[in-house]
Amino acid sequence: MSYCLGIESTADDFGVGILSFDGKILANIISAYTPERGGIHPREAARHHAEVAGEVVGKALQTAGITPQAIRVVAFSQGPGMGPCLRTGATAARALAAYLKIPLVGVNHCVAHIEIGKLIGETKDPLTLYVSGGNTLVSAFEAGRYRVFGETLDIAVGNCLDVFARDAGLHPEEGMPLGAMVEKLANQGQAFISLPYIVKGMDLSFSGLLTAAAQLLQRAKYPIEDLCFSLQETVFSMLTEVTERALAHTEKKEVLLTGGVAANKRLQSMLSQITDEHDARFCVIPKEYALDNGAMIAWTGILAYQHGMTIPIEKSFVKLKWRLDEVYAPWVRD
Template sequence: MTCSSPRTIIALGLEGSANKLGVGIVKHIYPGGIPADAELVPEVVELANVRDTYNPPAGEGFLPRDVAAHHRSVIVPLLHQAFAEAKITHEDLDCICYTKGPGMGAPLQSVALVARTISQLWDIPLVGVNHCVGHIEMGRAITGAQNPVVLYVSGGNTQVIAYSQQTYRIFGETLDIAIGNCLDRFARVLKLPNDPSPGYNIEQYAKRGSKFIELPYTVKGMDVSFSGILSFIEKLAKTEPEKYAPEDLCYSLQENMFAMLVEITERAMAHIGSNEVLVVGGVGCNVRLQEMMGQMAEERGGKVFATDMRYCIDNGIMIAQAGALAFARGFTTSIDDSWITQRFRTDQVHVEWRT
């Protein structure tokens, strides 16, 4: 089955799974029409990609209800801004895509409600999108990576992924908290600002660190664990602040956890025979992580692919990108099924647009 529009698809994407609300508009062009059986490789034109972030005070995390209130307050202005940047109106849209999960319940629900409402108001099909798959498809489109092992690292997720038989298979993942959550929570201990993000500020501290402090290194097969590392380094920071400089703690935390990720990613590359690594998710912006992953890939005769802050941090255009691909294969979400789920796994998605 193919979309009724044989050459172009314009998709609106709404992302609000955590503290960032993103609205994006993408245009897919198929010069020869949408192929029925081949892999979909459209020309991708970015029309708009706007975002607004909820930042609590330094040393504090964010509550789901506060994030949801933020999203509700800014989503209409962001929609207007996105349409103005794209120089289109809602009448030009083929589908409205929203993040179905995973993520924080209240923010997800707020954005899904808006998507559901404008879908009915404008009589435009709705497409529910897996947040993780959105990151992967945007990363593939921007970098040109063909068949990479994907390292997905963010505030809520840590997974090593590879594509096989129309599914993104999870080779390894965190057994407890995500790496981004670990970084965020340690930033609170150090009272680092949340603007632009706790992880970014830890990265800047780490650049000034020079003394490596031994921390637990927890790799279990293809999986990793970060909760014990966090407890250990929190104790050092709180009980012996005069002995351990914040810069050295941040440096050691990064080096330790990134080495764990490099290990399991390299093992996945060896298993599937790939020489490409695609790093996606908010933590994927970290330059040191990209360097370490790049060194490993180079030693294997491979290459690492990564995006900048426009695309690695949660954004609306990644949801539009994945949604447009699904829509081209005839997938839509009925209003009755337009619910959200906080636990929507990457390997639950039928990736029908790839062969």
């Protein structure tokens, strides 16, 4: 059997996954960098990745129960993401490929989220809503590419929720990211406070909404539970409206929800209501594969490798702004 080792390092997570070419996940190890305060500092995150890289690769091999020599191809997340983080993962991947004398494959992080979603969720041709701290987009495959039907015009939805949570003085706890804390508080909220609802065609904007919510925080007039509730209701309604527009437009029969924000139960319930109405199947990717992970890079690496899409080490630059719709994806059938 042939295996692919995939390295993910676009942001705060350093992940290594090992898959067999027939799509069996043998290992998926993640080491997350948690800043003491504030958001992700790219350089600090990269330092973390460099420190844990060897250990995580070793643990993945051990979990998979294979020797390094059994690996046929190394894949890494080539973009989009934070420069220092991407470069650290790329360096590890290049070193492995050079040492083992095996080919290297550069994988687009967003495509990887969709491909692992298709594998895990057993969907064939989904409309994907990918929502995380760094990305917010609605995509579906058409004419040889994953097209972006809608996306954020400024910040990502996860970023909006995180910044609001930090402004509100919330601190991430063990096993409870900021988004989950907002969700928990929102569940206790009762009164809806009107916030800017900004949908432009199929695109979204969250920055003005975040400012408005932050101003309400400062005024200290409303309970935090009501603010969390209103913020969630507003941003998720926006996401759901855009997803429904894209669903009506593309007439896809499956909707895939992935990314870190996919874990939110309220968002899940909103989306399942529209998929019901449009007779589409709704599929939420479990956390392990919805968050950034190495398995998705390995799997997409296999798909790309089987279509001869390897890159020589000297050309394996990272692409910080690599758009999803720029990716040639010959492994997907129209």
